[in-house]
Amino acid sequence: MYNPQLNAQGQLQHLLSIEGLPKRILNDILDTAENFVGVAEREVKKVPLLRGKTVCNIFFENSTRTRTTFEIAAKRLSADVLNLNVSTSSQSKGETILDTVNNLIAMHADMFVVRHQQSGAAHFIAQHVPPHISVINAGDGRHAHPTQGLLDVFTIRKYKPEMHNLRVAIVGDVLHSRVARSEIHALTTLGVPEIRVIAPRTLLPTDVEKLGVQVFHNMEQGLKDVDVVMMLRLQNERMSGALLPSSQEFFQTFGLTPERLALARPDAIVMHPGPMNRGVEIDSAVADGKQSVILPQVTYGIAVRMAVMAILGGGNAA
Amino acid sequence: MTLPDPEQLLEHLYQQLKPRIQDQTVLVGIYTGGVWLMERLLHRLQAELGRDIPHGKLDAAMYRDDYAQRGLKTAAQPAQMPFDVNAKHIILVDDIFYTGRTTRAVMNELFDHGRPASVQLAVLINRGGAQLPIRPDMVGADLPLLAHQSYELAMNTQGRLHLSIAESTPLANKGATTHV
Numbered sequence: 383m384y385n386p387q388l389n390a391q392g393q394l395q396h397l398l399s400i401e402g403l404p405k406r407i408l409n410d411i412l413d414t415a416e417n418f419v420g421v422a423e424r425e426v427k428k429v430p431l432l433r434g435k436t437v438c439n440i441f442f443e444n445s446t447r448t449r450t451t452f453e454i455a456a457k458r459l460s461a462d463v464l465n466l467n468v469s470t471s472s473q474s475k476g477e478t479i480l481d482t483v484n485n486l487i488a489m490h491a492d493m494f495v496v497r498h499q500q501s502g503a504a505h506f507i508a509q510h511v512p513p514h515i516s517v518i519n520a521g522d523g524r525h526a527h528p529t530q531g532l533l534d535v536f537t538i539r540k541y542k543p544e545m546h547n548l549r550v551a552i553v554g555d556v557l558h559s560r561v562a563r564s565e566i567h568a569l570t571t572l573g574v575p576e577i578r579v580i581a582p583r584t585l586l587p588t589d590v591e592k593l594g595v596q597v598f599h600n601m602e603q604g605l606k607d608v609d610v611v612m613m614l615r616l617q618n619e620r621m622s623g624a625l626l627p628s629s630q631e632f633f634q635t636f637g638l639t640p641e642r643l644a645l646a647r648p649d650a651i652v653m654h655p656g657p658m659n660r661g662v663e664i665d666s667a668v669a670d671g672k673q674s675v676i677l678p679q680v681t682y683g684i685a686v687r688m689a690v691m692a693i694l695g696g697g698n699a700a
Numbered sequence: 701m702t703l704p705d706p707e708q709l710l711e712h713l714y715q716q717l718k719p720r721i722q723d724q725t726v727l728v729g730i731y732t733g734g735v736w737l738m739e740r741l742l743h744r745l746q747a748e749l750g751r752d753i754p755h756g757k758l759d760a761a762m763y764r765d766d767y768a769q770r771g772l773k774t775a776a777q778p779a780q781m782p783f784d785v786n787a788k789h790i791i792l793v794d795d796i797f798y799t800g801r802t803t804r805a806v807m808n809e810l811f812d813h814g815r816p817a818s819v820q821l822a823v824l825i826n827r828g829g830a831q832l833p834i835r836p837d838m839v840g841a842d843l844p845l846l847a848h849q850s851y852e853l854a855m856n857t858q859g860r861l862h863l864s865i866a867e868s869t870p871l872a873n874k875g876a877t878t879h880v
Binding site: 414416417419420424425426428430696 | 759761762763767768770771772777778779781808809813814
């Protein structure tokens with residue numbers, strides 16, 4: 383099956399979505415990331431793999447956290463980094479996406495990290511760039527956020543290496559979450575047998591069962607005996623109309639409290655892609671508790687993004 | 701060509717290595733064969749000297765000069781350097797010395813961990829063909845080899861070393877995991 387992310391040899395050319403990527407490529411990325419975890423602990427926090435390359439972070443939608451982690455990852459690979467916050471510059475002056483991209487190509491950029499509020503924007507750019515340039519999707523609309531999905535499964539693999547024996551619950555605003563979609567594809571591809579989504583009906587896509595997940599509308603039932611609890615951010619900025627009565631009511635029904643977490647397995651880990659709405663999705667006692675791996679997720683996110691860039695930047699030899 | 705017993709070469713290497721061990725000496729094996737050799741040498745040194753010797757492991761993958769052509773070897777092993785590199789006398793251990801490019805890559809990585817007092821190189825076999833001003837300080841044997849051939853060191857489940865020669869065409873050799 384044709385996949386625009388792979389070249390004719392089946393190697394990774396762009397990272398646009400987890401969907402359709404073979405297990406071997408996901409494992410290559412995760413295995414490569416293992417090598418980068420220790421780089422941050424050294425006296426010189428750099429390796430020379432992308433020395434002389436230019437990585438452009440093109441963010442049509444604001445995201446300080448994701449942009450920062452991509453920037454750190456590229457710099458730890460010794461790349462030169464350009465950060466373009468396009469929403470406040472050229473686009474507002476009437477320039478099209480392709481005008482922006484063409485200018486960066488003319489400046490001899492080697493890799494584009496793209497975030498856009500419209501689904502498919504990264505695919506669109508990937509189809510336009512010459513073969514020596516790779517595109518990484520850093521989040522497009524409700525569609526995909528593949529590096530977040532990969533860093534989540536990397537974190538799970540660190541704490542729960544037996545992936546074929548896990549029960550994972552994804553909780554909250556699945557409807558607006560490109561993260562949830564990427565996580566589900568990654569977990570499914572890597573052989574996680576049971577993935578649950580827990581959310582009110584108004585925050586679930588109509589076809590969510592087709593992704594191979596079990597649907598729960600009740601936290602107490604959905605969290606029972608799970609190994610991983612993955613909380614999602616309530617994306618109020620993406621909601622139009624009254625999908626929820628109030629954030630307080632959401633917390634009462636779907637917030638992760640210590641009492642609810644006790645229903646999961648005693649060694650269950652708690653994850654959140656950030657930024658957290660404390661008291662809305664998650665209680666501070668859980669977010670800062672001993673089962674939380676939310677900060678390690680951030681650390682591993684840099685290693686995973688380094689792995690993706692290193693694989694794409696190295697003659698596509700994954 | 702009759703190949704020597706690598707166990708005898710290792711004994712020869714050990715005899716050169718032992719007098720060089722000082723208080724601040726640490727051993728660093730280069731994946732994969734160099735790590736096997738380093739662990740064998742370390743085990744014997746620690747037994748005979750009656751003390752622990754700090755040791756580490758490095759993989760040259762992230763510092764190779766042919767990354768742009770070959771990409772990143774995903775089977776690369778994470779570096780393990782559980783000691784302060786600064787002011788240490790480092791002895792790098794590798795199995796085969798060929799062009800010197802692996803040694804250069806490993807030294808670059810080593811200096812990103814700190815500033816050692818000195819760096820020496822111990823190899824089981826020097827096959828000739830150095831392309832850089834880098835030479836091993838301790839050698840199990842000098843055994844020249846044709847360009848289309850490569851030595852392959854293996855270790856069986858009992859930990860015994862075995863040496864063989866692999867033949868390759870120049871084209872096939874381009875992307876192979878040869879020792880360089």
